[in-house]
């Protein structure tokens with residue numbers, strides 16, 4: 001059974017109260033994500049990637065279509081608070097803007113305390129909880145004393161994204177939706193973030209939806225690629241197939257824009 005099944009997902013935004021202007025942000029999108037699989041949604045800005053992610057994360061209701069997580073329709077079968085907490089424990093988001101994920105008025109570890117509060121088997125006291133927080137920070141390559149007690153503006157974007165991944169070591173989600181997690185942090189930290197996601201997949205069997213506008217990066221990290229344009233999936237398949245034998249004009253365009261350094265991989 002697939003961990004996530006997205007079926008004919010559609011989102012139409014209506015602009016203004018009386019205006020008839022409609023934006024079809026996501027059109028009839030279907031795909032599946034299996035256990036331990038990394039799939040990429042690739043497309044230019046405005047292609048509907050974030051809207052798709054928000055519907056999967058249960059942050060934005062679809063206009064039509066279904067999303068099944070572990071066999072349950074997340075918009076129809078999750079009715080009470082308890083099942084919503086369970087869903088939040090199992091499906092985790094890493095957003096593009098690491099600043100927006102933190103409240104500027106609280107020390108950054110607050111997000112880790114919140115993760116602990118979602119746990120089914122919580123640590124029995126504060127000291128144990130703090131140990132768990134420190135361990136999760138070590139797992140993402142952060143020395144706890146570099147970040148504990150600091151406020152969001154006092155640490156780097158890369159550190160902020162790492163702490164979002166530290167949450168995953170605490171919560172052990174089954175699915176992570178990472179929406180352009182590396183696009184707003186400096187280039188030197190990017191590889192590290194990708195590597196941390198791959199480690200989670202290896203060690204916990206996490207499934208990951210990796211959202212990016214960079215087909216080269218998607219080629220490098222994913223088991224399956226879905227190329228989106230104007231809200232639709234226009235090409236899908238194994239990275240080798242999508243990148244080496246693209247059929248859609250738009251995919252060909254994206255392949256053409258992959259830097260040469262990446263394209264050398266084709267020759268291996």
Ligand SMILES: Nc1ncnc2c1ncn2[C@@H]1O[C@H](COP(=O)(O)OP(=O)(O)O)[C@@H](O)[C@H]1O
Pocket residue numbers: 013023024025043044045046047048049050051052
């Ligand atoms: N809340 C909203 N209201 C109206 N239009 C929106 C809203 N969110 C996104 N859109 C529009 O939907 C389309 C897809 O946007 P988005 O999903 O953010 O694309 P991407 O993440 O691929 O850049 C764009 O045309 C965008 O302007």
Ligand SMILES: [Mg+2]
Pocket residue numbers: 049050051179
């Ligand atoms: Mg986006």
